Each structure stands twice: as C-alpha cells, then as structure tokens.
Amino acid sequence: MHTDTSDTPDSQLEAYALGALDAADRAAVEQQLAESPERRAELRRLREVVAMLPYAVALADPPADVRERLFDRIAASRPAAPARPAAPAPARRPSRLMPAAMAILAALLIALGGLTMSLGSQVAGLDRSNRQLVDTLGQMQQILAQTQGQQGELAAQLATSREEIRSLSARLREDQYVISFVSAPGVATRDLSAASASLLARGEMYMYPGEASAVVIFSGLPALAPGQVYQFWLADESSQVAGGTFAVDETGLATLVVEAPREVNAFRQVMLTVEPTGGSVHPGQQVVLQGSL
Amino acid sequence: MARVAGGDTDALDLLYHRYARVVYGLALRILANPQHAEDVVQETFWRVWSRGATFQITGGSFPPWLFGIARNHCIDELRRRQARPATRPGDDSDILLAIPDGQPGVDDLTWEGERRRLIISALADLPDDQREVIELAYFNGLSQREIAERLNNPLGTVKTRVRLALQKLKGLLEHLNGE
Numbered sequence: 001m002h003t004d005t006s007d008t009p010d011s012q013l014e015a016y017a018l019g020a021l022d023a024a025d026r027a028a029v030e031q032q033l034a035e036s037p038e039r040r041a042e043l044r045r046l047r048e049v050v051a052m053l054p055y056a057v058a059l060a061d062p063p064a065d066v067r068e069r070l071f072d073r074i075a076a077s078r079p080a081a082p083a084r085p086a087a088p089a090p091a092r093r094p095s096r097l098m099p100a101a102m103a104i105l106a107a108l109l110i111a112l113g114g115l116t117m118s119l120g121s122q123v124a125g126l127d128r129s130n131r132q133l134v135d136t137l138g139q140m141q142q143i144l145a146q147t148q149g150q151q152g153e154l155a156a157q158l159a160t161s162r163e164e165i166r167s168l169s170a171r172l173r174e175d176q177y178v179i180s181f182v183s184a185p186g187v188a189t190r191d192l193s194a195a196s197a198s199l200l201a202r203g204e205m206y207m208y209p210g211e212a213s214a215v216v217i218f219s220g221l222p223a224l225a226p227g228q229v230y231q232f233w234l235a236d237e238s239s240q241v242a243g244g245t246f247a248v249d250e251t252g253l254a255t256l257v258v259e260a261p262r263e264v265n266a267f268r269q270v271m272l273t274v275e276p277t278g279g280s281v282h283p284g285q286q287v288v289l290q291g292s293l
Numbered sequence: 294m295a296r297v298a299g300g301d302t303d304a305l306d307l308l309y310h311r312y313a314r315v316v317y318g319l320a321l322r323i324l325a326n327p328q329h330a331e332d333v334v335q336e337t338f339w340r341v342w343s344r345g346a347t348f349q350i351t352g353g354s355f356p357p358w359l360f361g362i363a364r365n366h367c368i369d370e371l372r373r374r375q376a377r378p379a380t381r382p383g384d385d386s387d388i389l390l391a392i393p394d395g396q397p398g399v400d401d402l403t404w405e406g407e408r409r410r411l412i413i414s415a416l417a418d419l420p421d422d423q424r425e426v427i428e429l430a431y432f433n434g435l436s437q438r439e440i441a442e443r444l445n446n447p448l449g450t451v452k453t454r455v456r457l458a459l460q461k462l463k464g465l466l467e468h469l470n471g472e
Contacts, residue, residue, distance in 0.1 A: 014459035015452065019364065020430035020437050044353055049463045051357035053431050054319040054364075055409040056416055062317040066331045067309060070338050074302060077343075 017046035178255050181215045182206040192291035203289050207264045214258040221252045231275040233283050234260055234267040245279045267293055298345030305342055316363045323367035323432055337363040368434035415465035423458035
C-alpha cells in the first residue's frame with residue numbers, strides 16, 4: 001500500500017473533479033471548496049474538462065424504446081402532464097435498475113414509516129407527560145395559593161394573638177400591680193357608694209397617705225350605651241381633677257389605677273360619672289358613685 | 294434546463310436528442326452491457342426530469358451535471374456487480390486510444406462530432422501514463438489509491454499524473470469551452 005499524505009486539498013482538486021478521491025480526501029477538498037470561491041471557480045473549469053471525456057468514447061444511439069419508457073414514466077408520474085413528444089413505439093421493457101430502486105425506496109418508506117410511528121409515539125408520550133406536568137403545576141399553584149391564603153390568615157391570627165398577649169400581659173401587669181398595691185402594708189381604703197339607691201354598683205379605693213397613686217376596684221356597674229364611658233374624679237374645695245376613664249363589659253367589673261397630680265389624701269371627695277367617649281373636662285350630671293376621702 | 298425544471302417535456306426531449314447518444318456511449322463503455330446502458334440512459338434523464346430544480350439551484354453548465362449523473366449510475370452499477378469489466382488486460386487503454394483513423398464519420402459532421410474530435414485530439418497529446426490514469430479513474434471508477442495499487446505505482450506518482458493530465462486537458466480545451 002502506497003501512502004502519500006503530503007498533498008494539500010489544492011493538489012487534489014483535479015482528482016476530485018475526476019471522481020477519483022476516497023471519502024476522506026473528498027471531505028478535505030470539499031471543506032476547502034466551501035472556504036474558497038477561487039477554488040470553486042477552478043473546480044467548475046475542471047468539470048467542464050471532465051465533461052468532455054464522454055465524447056472520447058464511441059457515441060451510440062440508444063434503442064428507441066429507452067426514450068419511450070422514459071416518457072411513459074414521466075407521464076405516469078404526473079397525471080396532468082401534457083402528451084409526450086411523438087416517437088417510435090417499440091416493445092416496452094421495464095427498467096432493470098427499477099426493482100432495486102423500488103426495493104430501496106420501499107425499504108426507506110417502511111423505515112420512515114416506522115420512524116414516523118416511533119417519533120409519533122414519542123411525541124404523544126411527551127405530550128401526555130407535558131399535560132401531566134401542566135396539571136401538576138396547576139395543582140401546585142392552587143395549593144400554593146391556598147397555602148398563601150392560609151398563611152395570610154395565620155399571620156392575621158398571629159397578629160391578633162400577639163395583640164391579645166400584649167393586652168393580657170398588660171392586664172396581668174396591671175392586676176399584679178393592683179394586687180401588690182392593695183395588699184401592701186399601710187394601705188388605706190375608702191368606699192364609693194351608689195349615688196342612686198336603685199344601683200347595685202360600688203367601689204373600693206386603695207391609697208397611701210402622701211402618695212399620688214391609688215387603685216379603685218369597681219363592681220356592679222351597668223354596661224353603658226355606645227359613645228359613653230365612666231370617668232373618675234377627685235375633688236377638693238376649689239377644683240375637680242379627672243382621674244381616668246374606662247368601660248365595663250357584662251360582668252360590671254373594672255379596676256382603675258389613678259395617678260393624681262398630687263397626693264391623693266389632699267383631695268376630699270371622689271366620684272364616678274358617665275361621660276362621652278374620650279372623657280370630659282368637668283364632671284357631668286350623671287353621677288354613678290361617690291365617696292369621701 | 295429552466296423549461297425542464299418547469300415541467301416542459303418538449304424541452305426534455307430536446308436534451309434527450311442532444312445528449313442521449315453521449316450518455317449511452319459512456320454507459321456502454323463503462324458497463325459493457327447494452328441493457329444496463331439503456332437503463333442508465335433512462336435513469337439519467339429521469340433524474341434530469343425529476344431533479345431539474347436541483348440543477349437550477351446549484352448552477353454551472355449542463356453537460357458536467359448530466360454526465361456526472363450518468364457516470365455515477367454506471368459506477369454504482371459496477372460496484373453492485375462487485376466486478377469491473379475493464380479488469381481484463383488491455384481494456385484500460387483501448388478506448389481512449391481508439392482514435393478514429395481520420396475518416397470523417399457521421400459524428401464528425403455534427404456539433405458533438407466536433408467535440409469528440411477535439412477531446413480525442415487532446416487526449417492523444419497526453420503522455421500514455423497520464424492518459425491511462427484518466428481512463429482508470431473516469432471510466433473504471435477507480436480512486437487514485439486503487440489506481441496506484443492496480444499499476445503498482447506510488448500513490449504520489451498517480452496523483453501527479455492525474456493533476457498534470459487534467460491541467461493539460463484544461464489548457465488544450467479551454468478555448469472550446471470558452472466558445
């Protein structure tokens with residue numbers, strides 16, 4: 001076996017035009033042709049030369065039925081084709097190349113058919129998978145939306161719970177303060193009685209001589225109409241000082257921590273009135289409880 | 294060819310009348326079998342008819358495309374047979390050297406006859422070894438490597454002969470193709 005690897009694709013162009021290259025060499029030349037318009041032009045010139053070679057052999061007229069079969073075939077391939085040119089009509093003979101070509105074509109069609117069915121099956125399978133994924137995605141999105149809704153509700157509940165905790169904590173601190181206040185040694189108590197005999201309400205005030213703080217525990221207070229609150233007052237001969245407002249629920253119980261502007265025992269009287277929400281500057285006429293210090 | 298690509302059977306008929314005898318002669322030379330050569334003629338012009346649009350797209354002149362189709366059919370048939378008709382000693386060089394004796398025949402009075410006379414004249418100007426590789430490559434469908442093995446020559450030598458032969462033929466025939 002002789003080998004020669006020194007040739008460039010350029011030097012192989014003549015052999016390429018002549019059809020005398022192996023597959024690997026053909027590929028190398030074709031790659032070069034793809035990149036060089038000049039080489040493509042040279043190849044066209046060489047092919048013109050090669051196309052002269054058939055004239056070097058003895059020319060011969062093919063039998064007339066060759067042409068006849070050709071145009072029959074063309075007519076059969078195109079139902080609407082115009083009539084073929086007139087020509088002698090010798091006995092027709094089927095092409096010997098046709099059976100092989102038809103067999104190859106049939107095999108190709110069968111293979112393509114199988115491939116098409118296979119691809120069709122794969123596409124259908126992928127389509128089913130795709131639809132399942134879309135359905136699953138939709139379900140997940142729905143679950144996510146529900147979860148987000150629940151999360152929102154839980155967040156609201158959590159906020160409410162925190163507010164309740166804060167409120168309860170404040171209440172607890174207040175109660176602890178009240179308990180410690182009313183149970184401390186030296187505490188003095190004063191009773192607040194109902195201003196009207198029909199009321200069952202009463203109050204008990206806990207205070208320390210010389211201190212401005214006091215605690216008042218109420219019971220039996222009737223619930224008020226909307227827009228009304230109870231307001232506590234401390235009074236002496238010359239002034240009336242508001243000591244805080246509050247509302248009661250259906251239990252009628254309430255505890256009020258009073259922070260007076262001066263020591264509580266400096267005042268002479270206390271009373272509880274009904275006032276508009278937000279409280280009043282001066283006590284109104286609707287007195288519920290009253291007492292002396 | 295534009296008319297053929299457009300479905301004009303009259304145009305195909307014109308091409309058939311002009312080139313069928315060249316194609317048939319080529320197929321006879323390569324296949325050495327009249328029936329197979331007839332099939333090549335029919336398959337070649339069927340391809341011209343059914344693939345005319347391909348030629349329109351790729352461009353170039355018509356004879357190289359047509360004869361390329363015909364030769365490929367022949368070589369494919371040769372390979373199907375798994376035997377080459379020109380393996381008998383003496384066949385390889387007979388045809389191209391069968392230059393007419395100078396007596397004007399019918400072909401010489403036609404356009405194709407003029408072309409035949411010119412190519413034969415140009416081939417006759419080639420050294421024998423160059424003409425031989427052209428013969429083996431084009432008419433016997435051998436690659437350069439197969440030619441080297443057949444002739445027991447270095448591959449590089451065969452390549453050089455092919456290159457020189459084609460370039461010389463090109464120089465001799467350029468004026469013809471330029472007409």
